[in-house]
Amino acid sequence: MIVRVRAERVSGxxxxxxxxxxxxxxxxxxxxxxxxSDITNPLYSRDTEATINAAKLxxxxxxxxxxxxxxxxxxxxxxxxxxxxxxxxxxTLRIMTSVAGLxxxxxxVLTGDESLRRRPMQPLLNALRQLGIRAWSSKLDGTAPxxxxxxxxxxECRIRGDVSSQFISxxxxxxxxxxxxxxxxxxxxxxxxxxxxxxxxxxKQFGVxxxxxxxxxxxxxxxxxxxxxxxxxxxxxxAGFVMSTPMVAGGRVRxxxxxxxxxxxxYKVVEVLRNMGAEVKEGEGFVEVVGSSLRGVDVSLRDxxxxxxxxxxxxxxxxxxxxxxxxxxARFKESDRIAVxxxxxxxxxxxxxxxxxxxxxEGGRLKAARLDPRGDHRLFMAFTLLSLATRGGIEVLDPESxxxxxxxxxxxxxxxxxEVEKI
Numbered sequence: 001m002i003v004r005v006r007a008e009r010v011s012g013x014x015x016x017x018x019x020x021x022x023x024x025x026x027x028x029x030x031x032x033x034x035x036x037s038d039i040t041n042p043l044y045s046r047d048t049e050a051t052i053n054a055a056k057l058x059x060x061x062x063x064x065x066x067x068x069x070x071x072x073x074x075x076x077x078x079x080x081x082x083x084x085x086x087x088x089x090x091x092t093l094r095i096m097t098s099v100a101g102l103x104x105x106x107x108x109v110l111t112g113d114e115s116l117r118r119r120p121m122q123p124l125l126n127a128l129r130q131l132g133i134r135a136w137s138s139k140l141d142g143t144a145p146x147x148x149x150x151x152x153x154x155x156e157c158r159i160r161g162d163v164s165s166q167f168i169s170x171x172x173x174x175x176x177x178x179x180x181x182x183x184x185x186x187x188x189x190x191x192x193x194x195x196x197x198x199x200x201x202x203x204k205q206f207g208v209x210x211x212x213x214x215x216x217x218x219x220x221x222x223x224x225x226x227x228x229x230x231x232x233x234x235x236x237x238x239a240g241f242v243m244s245t246p247m248v249a250g251g252r253v254r255x256x257x258x259x260x261x262x263x264x265x266x267y268k269v270v271e272v273l274r275n276m277g278a279e280v281k282e283g284e285g286f287v288e289v290v291g292s293s294l295r296g297v298d299v300s301l302r303d304x305x306x307x308x309x310x311x312x313x314x315x316x317x318x319x320x321x322x323x324x325x326x327x328x329x330a331r332f333k334e335s336d337r338i339a340v341x342x343x344x345x346x347x348x349x350x351x352x353x354x355x356x357x358x359x360x361x362e363g364g365r366l367k368a369a370r371l372d373p374r375g376d377h378r379l380f381m382a383f384t385l386l387s388l389a390t391r392g393g394i395e396v397l398d399p400e401s402x403x404x405x406x407x408x409x410x411x412x413x414x415x416x417x418x419e420v421e422k423i
Contacts, residue, residue, distance in 0.1 A: 002370070002423045003399045003410070004392035005384050009251035009291075010416040014242055016234030016257040017406050018043035019264065021195060024051045024091045025173070025202040026230045027062075028099065030071035031055040032177040033206050033225035039069045040231040041257075046404045047089040050112075054084045054096045058103075073227065076177075079106035079150055086112040086144075088334060088375075088404050090119055091166055093144060097124060098170035101133035102177055103150030109138075111145035115334050115375060121146055123159050124167040130157035131175075131182060154180025161190030161215070163329060168218070169199040175220035176208045183219045190215045191329050193303050194265035201262055205230055233259035237266030237306045238406045239287070240273075241381040244310055245416060246291030247278055248317055248389035253416055254288040268304040272297065272311055276318060296320035296363055301327040305337075308359075309382035312341045315361035316350045317389050328357035334404075335376040344371045344379075348386065348394060368393040377404035384410075388418065395423075 023043040028051065030037035042048065044064075052062055052069075057080035061072035077099055084100075086093035093112055100108035111117065122142030128135040134149040153174065159167055168184060175182030190196070193215055200210055207226035211219040234257035246253050260267055260282075270287060274280050275297045279290040296318045301307055308330045315322025330337040342354040347369040351362040366386060371394060373379035383396040399422065402409045410420050 005387040006392040007418040013254040016239035019235040029206040031060040033073040035227035037227040050089040050092040094166035095170040098174035100148035127157040127159040153178040156183040161186040165192035197263035240269035250291040294318035296322040298323040318363040324358040
């Protein structure tokens with residue numbers, strides 16, 4: 001299927017989709033908390049479905065309702081009686097691989113779709129071995145499918161911090177339910193630090209305290225989890241696609257359901273939009289954006305790699321040059337986002353220079369093209385902004401990919417006055 005998006009201008013209000021990151025973490029914490037926990041405002045998407053299914057396979061009982069999930073957690077995860085399919089969710093694969101090390105015995109097998117089976121896992125597998133848990137890639141190449149043997153987790157490990165913060169989150173989450181203390185030492189510069197802060201925020205609400213030395217070392221204690229209630233905030237990163245629509249089509253948009261008090265790496269989208277020329281107003285639970293002319297920026301996305309697609313496409317229609325730095329870890333997402341953005345934006349006549357750790361985008365006039373997000377949900381949503389900027393002159397493949405994180409994305413565009421044509 002192909003999508004074209006048009007609008008004379010956008011106007012209206014939509015509610016931000018619930019945070020995908022917080023939904024993953026809250027469900028996993030509730031799985032490890034013996035007793036009943038309640039998660040309000042969860043995100044239901046393909047990625048979070050993978051975490052829900054994994055929690056069930058580890059022995060939790062989940063009651064899913066429209067606006068909340070009740071989770072009956074377990075004292076200790078059981079060995080799953082089937083393979084865990086993380087589908088396209090890197091967060092599910094990384095966190096649940098660590099959780100698998102908590103089972104008493106037996107083997108847990110975790111896999112995913114073709115894209116996920118290319119994403120690196122070896123640093124996490126090495127760290128688990130240092131903690132006394134045997135874990136390996138079935139292909140012996142450091143990628144899924146992975147096999148984890150249950151045992152007794154504890155001790156100290158070292159892991160590089162420049163590939164994915166999901167490795168560290170998984171070790172902290174599982175280590176907090178281990179029988180012995182777990183210390184995680186970070187080698188090199190840790191990327192995506194706010195995601196670690198988000199993990200620690202969720203664990204605190206579930207009764208877990210983690211000792212830390214900045215972002216260099218994290219130490220868990222074997223006190224374990226207690227049941228809790230948790231309300232998932234709106235997702236700034238996903239809402240950023242909607243916030244950006246006035247910048248390419250004109251108009252005014254308000255996004256509600258946001259809470260800046262909980263750490264979110266992608267809150268940076270508000271700063272980026274302001275720096276690119278947007279008039280941005282923040283109020284109690286909302287962000288309002290008024291369209292204006294765009295100017296290029298020089299920005300580091302070391303801690304907010306998921307904003308790369310938004311900034312790159314806005315740079316394509318901005319005046320001047322946009323330089324995006326420190327985001328080499330975006331090559332290990334659902335796609336090599338740096339390479340795909342460079343290739344696809346070039347189809348629109350935009351001059352793009354690919355860097356090892358980023359992109360340089362020269363804003364200009366877009367020509368008609370058909371863009372392929374390569375199955376990557378964030379690239380699909382970013383490319384729809386270019387379709388909107390050209391009044392449908394740019395066609396975008398694979399609208400189904402949005403269901404990974406933001407199933408109502410196209411409907412929300414229609415709410416703002418966009419005509420969404422599927423062909």
